[in-house]
Amino acid sequence: MIAPIAGVLFDGIAYGMLLFLLSVGLSVTLGLMNFVNLAHCAFAMLGGYVTVTLMNSYGWPFFATLPVAFVAAGAASVVLERTLYRRLYRASDLDQVLLTIGIVFVSVAVAAYLYGTTVQPISVPDYLRGSISVLGVNLARYRLFLVLVAAVITVVLIYGVEHTRFGAQVRAAVDNQRMARGLGINVDWTFAVAFALGSGLAGLGGALAIEIVGLDPYFGFTYLIFVLIVVSVGGLGSIGGSLAAAILIGIADITGKYYLPDLGAFLIYLVMVGVLMWRPTGLFGRR
Amino acid sequence: MSIATPTQNPQSYLAAQERWRPVEIVFWLAALLPFVLFPDYLTLASQIAITGLFALSLDLILGYAGIVSLGHAAFFGIGAYTAGVLTKYGWGEPITGLLISAAVAALAGYLSSLVIARFRHLALIMITLGLGLLLHEIANSAHWLTGGSDGLQGMQVWPLLGMFKFDLYGYTAYTYSLIVLLIVFVMARRLIHSPFGLALRGIRENWTRMPAIGANRQAHIRKIYTIAAAMAGVAGALLAQTVGTVSLEAISFGRSADVLVMLVLGGAGRLYGGIVGAMIFMIARDQFSGIAPQYWYFWIGLLLIAVVMLLPNGVLGGLSALINRWRSRS
Numbered sequence: 001m002i003a004p005i006a007g008v009l010f011d012g013i014a015y016g017m018l019l020f021l022l023s024v025g026l027s028v029t030l031g032l033m034n035f036v037n038l039a040h041c042a043f044a045m046l047g048g049y050v051t052v053t054l055m056n057s058y059g060w061p062f063f064a065t066l067p068v069a070f071v072a073a074g075a076a077s078v079v080l081e082r083t084l085y086r087r088l089y090r091a092s093d094l095d096q097v098l099l100t101i102g103i104v105f106v107s108v109a110v111a112a113y114l115y116g117t118t119v120q121p122i123s124v125p126d127y128l129r130g131s132i133s134v135l136g137v138n139l140a141r142y143r144l145f146l147v148l149v150a151a152v153i154t155v156v157l158i159y160g161v162e163h164t165r166f167g168a169q170v171r172a173a174v175d176n177q178r179m180a181r182g183l184g185i186n187v188d189w190t191f192a193v194a195f196a197l198g199s200g201l202a203g204l205g206g207a208l209a210i211e212i213v214g215l216d217p218y219f220g221f222t223y224l225i226f227v228l229i230v231v232s233v234g235g236l237g238s239i240g241g242s243l244a245a246a247i248l249i250g251i252a253d254i255t256g257k258y259y260l261p262d263l264g265a266f267l268i269y270l271v272m273v274g275v276l277m278w279r280p281t282g283l284f285g286r287r
Numbered sequence: 288m289s290i291a292t293p294t295q296n297p298q299s300y301l302a303a304q305e306r307w308r309p310v311e312i313v314f315w316l317a318a319l320l321p322f323v324l325f326p327d328y329l330t331l332a333s334q335i336a337i338t339g340l341f342a343l344s345l346d347l348i349l350g351y352a353g354i355v356s357l358g359h360a361a362f363f364g365i366g367a368y369t370a371g372v373l374t375k376y377g378w379g380e381p382i383t384g385l386l387i388s389a390a391v392a393a394l395a396g397y398l399s400s401l402v403i404a405r406f407r408h409l410a411l412i413m414i415t416l417g418l419g420l421l422l423h424e425i426a427n428s429a430h431w432l433t434g435g436s437d438g439l440q441g442m443q444v445w446p447l448l449g450m451f452k453f454d455l456y457g458y459t460a461y462t463y464s465l466i467v468l469l470i471v472f473v474m475a476r477r478l479i480h481s482p483f484g485l486a487l488r489g490i491r492e493n494w495t496r497m498p499a500i501g502a503n504r505q506a507h508i509r510k511i512y513t514i515a516a517a518m519a520g521v522a523g524a525l526l527a528q529t530v531g532t533v534s535l536e537a538i539s540f541g542r543s544a545d546v547l548v549m550l551v552l553g554g555a556g557r558l559y560g561g562i563v564g565a566m567i568f569m570i571a572r573d574q575f576s577g578i579a580p581q582y583w584y585f586w587i588g589l590l591l592i593a594v595v596m597l598l599p600n601g602v603l604g605g606l607s608a609l610i611n612r613w614r615s616r617s
Binding site: 030034036084087088091093094095097098099101102103104105106107108109110112113225228229232236262263265266269270272273276277280281 | 349355357402405406408409410412413414416417418420421424425428540544547548551555582583584585587588589590591592594595596599
């Protein structure tokens with residue numbers, strides 16, 4: 001009785017960790033600039049395709065592709081931020097939604113043109129395949145690896161935000177942007193760096209997600225909804241909130257899929273609408 | 288519409304806005320042209336009229352009241368499924384079917400407006416999106432009622448007024464859709480040029496000041512949301528009755544996104560914005576139907592980026608800016 005439940009919990013947490021990697025950047029940048037960036041998952045998709053290309057066409061090992069996925073997604077996001085996004089920081093929600101949905105549409109078409117609409121296969125190293133058994137619970141090695149990576153990144157992020165100068169600037173700018181500017185913090189620059197880092201993490205998440213959920217040109221749309229749910233439930237600009245929300249949504253989704261397959265994604269949407277009606281700023285949001 | 292010049296009193300301002308302009312009459316007469324010029328495209332024309340009506344309903348809440356919704360297809364889908372289910376289980380009369388669908392969609396709209404009216408910004412976008420997705424999942428899993436992903440089959444629509452059968456060429460379909468569009472449009476036009484319509488624009492322009500001058504913001508939003516939902520329901524019912532089937536696509540996120548694109552393309556906050564946007568969008572999609580859907584998205588995406596960057600008020604906004612500049616020069 002315990003073992004299946006623990007198994008579902010573990011899968012849910014692993015899936016939640018994936019969602020966390022995909023969404024934490026969006027949470028921070030939304031909290032910073034109030035910019036509704038629906039193209040966030042397009043950067044994740046870019047990271048995924050970088051990994052696929054390097055592995056399948058150039059024979060790179062899986063681990064060597066991950067930093068490249070991170071850097072590529074971050075670099076692409078900076079280019080877009082400097083050329084398009086920055087003009088709309090003061091624009092309405094609607095304009096931001098439309099611009100970024102437009103970018104997702106274009107990314108879908110470009111990915112389909114370059115790679116076709118089929119799901120891309122990759123082969124992870126042998127030692128990440130199969131599963132190990134702990135106290136009668138089967139734990140897939142890859143998911144264990146995912147939880148480990150996400151845990152390391154969470155620690156690094158929280159340390160970075162709480163204990164570095166840059167982190168203090170980010171926190172100041174999220175809390176009160178005008179005051180932060182008044183104190184001489186270069187908020188635009190802080191935002192550009194945070195945006196690049198967040199998109200880079202999304203790219204890394206996209207690369208890590210291939211083994212679990214696959215990669216096709218519609219990735220930017222499919223996961224956009226999950227990421228938005230995590231961000232709005234967790235609260236803007238809160239790393240801990242994103243982590244908690246991602247795990248909550250991950251477990252809700254996996255439990256729903258295992259025990260109530262007829263309901264589909266119903267359960268998650270219900271959780272989201274419920275949480276937002278109860279707390280419009282999310283579980284850990286301040287504004 | 289240009290920025291209002293303060294006239295002597297609000298009544299005469301509204302009355303001046305209310306007057307029909309010659310270009311509007313020309314527009315509606317031009318809507319009859321497909322009957323003589325493009326008789327092969329009447330089915331497309333009826334789809335455009337229906338989509339234009341749907342976009343008009345979104346315009347009421349988005350363009351006038353400033354409520355950004357990513358889940359407006361929910362009401363379109365409710366209308367379509369209501370009309371479809373009614374027809375399938377023995378009541379195929381189109382006009383009463385339309386009215387019942389509008390009532391059901393209005394009820395759903397009123398219930399969700401109780402939630403919607405309390406939120407703004409990201410929470411609002413997410414809640415409309417979430418409610419839309421919830422309804423999509425319900426329609427998908429209620430296979431016994433809606434046919435799920437196979438679509439609703441076996442609708443028998445009775446002839447319109449007992450006389451005009453829905454033919455293969457879309458002759459009845461276009462006549463019917465166009466008349467319904469015109470009736471609803473006149474109603475929406477009246478609404479927008481009423482003091483209530485003015486109050487909505489006030490809410491859009493300044494969310495906090497409206498309650499301060501005594502306007503009941505939440506009640507206004509509940510009202511317009513219910514009305515817009517009923518209109519979207521009418522559009523959905525029209526589609527179900529003229530096409531003779533309802534697919535899951537009617538209630539999907541894709542439809543919500545498409546209608547938003549059309550409205551913004553035409554120009555939000557303008558009565559004709561939705562209809563013009565639907566015309567451009569649907570004709571373009573028909574002409575490019577040969578290319579694969581994923582490449583069609585490329586052009587839509589590029590178009591969206593261009594409209595946001597270059598034409599913030601849509602095609603109609605750009606046109607009226609051009610006309611104003613030309614007038615002030617001469």
